[in-house]
Amino acid sequence: PVVEPEGMSISADRRKLYLLSFRDISELRRLDRMRSDFVANASHELRTPLASLRGFIETLQGPAKGDPAAQERFLSIMLEQATRMSRLVDDLMSLSRLELKSHIAPDQRIDLKPVLSHVRDALLPLSDDLGVEIRMHLPQEPVEVLGDRDELVQVFENLIENACKYGQDGKVVDVHLKGGGDEPAEVIVTDRGPGIPSEHVPRLTERFYRVSVADSRSKKGTGLGLAIVKHILTRHRARLIVRSQVGEGSEFTVRF
């Protein structure tokens, strides 16, 4: 409600202004809550690399002062830690942006064929590096969905990158695109990696959830990739279906 100060009359325009400012305050409160959640999560995850950076700086200032070989080694570890922190901040910001628009359904008509080809090209340096071949199985006809191109690129980048990273030993990752016309569109990413024990599958899309400590040590990642995938797919009214067999590999299906 607009409260008129006693003895003053407020013109219609001023009234509108007051109303606007009341609305802005409730929006600000909501943003404030989200910001404090974001800060809590981010600070927890950033603490480890920051502590290690401080440790290295102290070593460089003290014991390693006259030792160029040690300095070089420490500096390259420090660069790795700083890169990890940037990746974390980028992912956290993606999540926080997605939360802000979670109630708006994306509405561009998107053909998934060029989206998937673009993602394969973007991941070539990584897949080459890991010695993994990404095989695309695309139909002749376009397969259209209503969506947001950049967000869909992010979904398939995360899924195919995971298949390459965790399924590296299987050497091949298959990406099938199905549907179009009256059939629902489906993208299936299959790897021949170690698979995921079934008790972990329901928790994969939780923020910062990683299946094993070995994964977080040996594979670069933030534990936020599948949380981002889930947020984007919810906005797209699409589902993520995970099938996995330990020792045989994993299959991540996006069904629109």
Ligand code: ADP
């Ligand atoms: P990360 O940044 O750790 O890759 P994600 O949210 O993308 O985070 O994945 C969460 C965890 O799920 C990973 O740390 C890994 O343990 C597991 N995971 C994801 N994809 C696969 C896969 N294709 N094969 C085996 N494990 C996987």
